[in-house]
Amino acid sequence: MIFDKIKNANKYRTKYPELNKALEILENYNFDSLKLGITNINESIKIVKRNYIEKFQNIDFGEIHKDHVDIHIYAGQSNELFHFEEDPIWKKEDILEESIQNDVIFVKTKKPNNYIVLDEGKFALFFPGELHCPLIMDKNLKEITKVIIKVKIS
Structure with a gap:
């Protein structure tokens, strides 16, 4: 997991060329100009801008990806509280x-202990296998716009 300011994204070069390209996109793309939906950059990188509602109410849960990196970006409506586990333990x-x-x-989890707050100018990157769950901090909002860069790595 990486949590930092967008302006520092270039510090996180990896052995994965597609992830490096996604980090460049993170620094230089105008995400505000995107319409809702999926923008395919290439076969391995897509940007998803969508309306987000917390998926499972009153359950501690998280999501895990096998082959994709998720880069979550603050989209301007509400700070997001992420809980995460880098080495989650779960059963079928x-x-x-x-x-x-x-x-x-999506898996049920124990009560989370690890939290970050995604706010303006920051990003949260989760590698395959890292459990994460975005929650809307402003409880007056039921739905917010989310922007996620999804990168398939192998």
Whole structure:
């Protein structure tokens, strides 16, 4: 997991060329100009801008990806509270929902201990296998706009 200011994204070069390209996009792209939906950059990188509602109410849960990195970007409506586990422990019976096509498994978790707050000018990057869960901090809002760069790495 990486949590930092967007202006520092260039410090995080990796062995994955597609992730390095996504970090360049993070620094230079005008995400405000995106319409809702999916913008395909290439076969491995897409930007998702969507309306987000917390998926499972009153359950501690998180999402895990097998092959994709998620880069979450503050989209301007509300700070987001992320809980995360870098080495999550879960069993098959903990699965709430799974989509192989979208490379995501939602699992029940124990009460989380690790939190970050995603606010203006920051990003949160989660590698494959790292459990994460975005929560809307402003409880007056039921829905916010989210921007996520999804990067398939191998």
